[in-house]
Amino acid sequence: MATEGEPPQGGHELDFGSGSKDPTPPPVPPVPTEGEAGNPASASPVVPEQVPPAPEQAFPPPGQPSPVQPYGVQPGQPGQPYAAQPAQPYPGQPAQPHTGQQGQPYAGQPYGAQPGQPYGAQPTQPYPGQAAQPYSGQPYGAQPGQAAQPGQPYGAQPTQPYPGQPYGAQPTQPYPGQGDGTQPPKKSSKGLLWGLIGGGAALLIVAILVVALLVVPALTRSSVTAADTVKAYLTAVSKGDAKAALGYLESVPDKKLLTDPVLKASEKLGGVSHISVKKGGESKYSATVAASFEVGGRTVSTTYEAYKDKDTWKIANGVTPISLDSLRGLDATFNGVPTADITDAYVFPGTYEIALDSKYFSIDGDSTFAIASYDDASALYDVRTKLNDAGVSEFRSLVRSSVEACVAMKTLSTPCGMDITAIDLSGASPVEGTVTRTLTADGSAKLDALQPESNGSSPTVVSAYDYISVDMQLQGSDGQTYTVTFGGSLGTPTVDFGKAAPQVTWE
Structure with missing residues (x-):
């Protein structure tokens, strides 16, 4: 057993900081040999310490001396071996x-x-x-x-x-x-790289979509001119596509005649063809477009007015207003469409036929009209109707019946006229109920040859202006019989065939 003050036998004395300020250093241990250095079992207990990282210093080529001092050699300590331990610890390192x-x-x-x-x-x-x-x-x-x-x-x-x-x-x-090495490795930078690439690609796609949504439509809109719109409109009309044609127009109040069936009927009669549109005359917000085409076998030249509505052109005068007043009450059709309930009529460029579904009337003159402008539409104001043979016969029959009824009356006045209440009898006065009337042969012949015509108030109202002679005699207050030479003529017979039961009225 070692005595106090003597180091233990067979080992080295280690000072673990007993508090002595000047401990006696132990003997210097021998330098381990190569065999001992490779045997960890022979190593003494390890004292914890912090080793600073080695500086980046390259070794000289074999056989040449190092130009720098070995790591750990202090200045003024020649001969000190490589990595000799300095006497003072590094900052934060416990004293050794x-x-x-x-x-x-x-x-x-x-x-x-x-x-x-x-x-x-x-x-x-x-x-x-x-x-x-x-x-x-x-x-x-x-x-x-x-x-x-x-x-x-x-x-x-x-x-x-x-x-x-x-x-x-x-x-x-x-x-x-x-x-x-025991901690899990960090994620590879490839994920970040792919994330950045993917994000960049997404941004690029968004940018392309923005360009497609903003730039491409703008370019497309800017390439459509007013002339292109007019040509597209006339082409839709020529193909009988009323819905497409209406898309190029401003709002229309009444569309009853702006339908596909009306355009189909127009095509059979002579629709729009050989379209030619001249470009030019276009400003930022309005345009005047000259166009020509064939309709109803004739060439039409007209001018369309267009205006800019947001990003599209609208045609202001693409359809033509027409008047159907001459057909009121006659059960008329316009390219097969009944006109009874149409007040404001508009038509596409085309050819149109008026037909009357009437027992007594027909069109007096042309019944087919090619309409492509206001001038063409004005012809409809001159449309006249007349009684057909059946209508004329019915008119004559109604008038004769009315005349014969009036002639048979003994009164001073009748519904047909022939009023003699104010006749001058040389101081005498006419006596009521003493009148005798006789239809002359000439008068009867005139009734058979009446020529009814429209009186202008309505196309269904017709009148005849022929003179029909009737002989009349009456008794005076003085007891004498008088023959009426002047006065007491028949009125003007008028019949309204628009009524359910036509009757003769006298004017």
């Missing part, structure tokens, strides 16, 4: 016991090595900020031929540096502060 006399080297002991340990043996205490690593028993700085094992302490490296790499560089280990 002296292993030799002050000012003397550690007998060749490398920096940070404990007695019996080879140079660079890994301490068990981690660097500041580094997770603690288990001691695997492998000395710091693996020997050639030894690969790094999982759990190997930080700093395991081959004894020979890579070409061009400073001594102590660690190709497979992270730098201090980046984690160790």
Whole structure:
């Protein structure tokens, strides 16, 4: 047993900071041999310490002396071995016991090595900020031929540096502060790269869509002129597509005659064809477009007025208003469409036929009209109707019946006229109920030849202006019989065939 003040036999005395300010340094341990350096079992307990990273210093070529001092050699300490331990610890490092006399080297002991340990043996205490690593028993700085094992302490490296790499560089280990091999590796930067690429592609697609939505429609709209709109409108009319044609027009009050069936009937009669539109005459918001086409077998030249409505052109005078007043009450049709309920009529350019679904009337003159302008439409104001043969016969029959009824009356006045209430009888006065009337032969012939015509108030109202002679006699207050020479003529017979039961009225 060792006595007080003597070091224990067979080992070295280690001072763990008993508090003595000037401890007696233990004997300098012998420098471990090559065999001992590779035997971790013979190493003494490791004292925790912090080893600063080796500076990036390249070794000189073989056979040439190093131009710089070995790491750890202090100025003014010639002959001190490589990595000799300085007497003072690094900032934050606990004080280490002296292993030799002050000012003397550690007998060749490398920096940070404990007695019996080879140079660079890994301490068990981690660097500041580094997770603690288990001691695997492998000395710091693996020997050639030894690969790094999982759990190997930080700093395991081959004894020979890579070409061009400073001594102590660690190709497979992270730098201090980046984690160790036991921590999960960081995500590959490829994910970030692909994310950036994907985000950039998405932004590019959005930009392309914005261009497509804003620029392309703008270019398309700017390329459509007023002349193009007029031509598209006339083309739709020529194809009988009323809905498409209406899309090029401003609002129309009445569309009863602006339908596909009306255009189909127009095409059979002579629709729009050979369209020619002249470009030009277009300003920013309005345009005047000259167009020509064939309709009803004749060439029509007309001018269309257009205006800009937002981004499209609208035609202001694409359809033509027409008057159907001459057909009121006659059960008329316009290209097959009944006109009874149409007040404001409008038509596309085309050919139209008027037909009367009437027992007594027909059109007096042309019944087919090619309409492409206001001038063409004015012809409809001159449309006249007349009684057909059946109508004339019915008119004559109604008038004769009315005349014969009036002639048979004995009164001074009748519904047919022939009023003699104010006749001058040379001082005598006519006596009521004494009148005798007789239809003459000439008068009867005139009744058979009446020529009815429209009186202008309505197309269904007709009148006859022929003179029909009737002989009359009466008694005076003086008891004498008088013959009426002047006065007492029949009125003008008029019949309204628009009524359910036509009757004769006298005017």
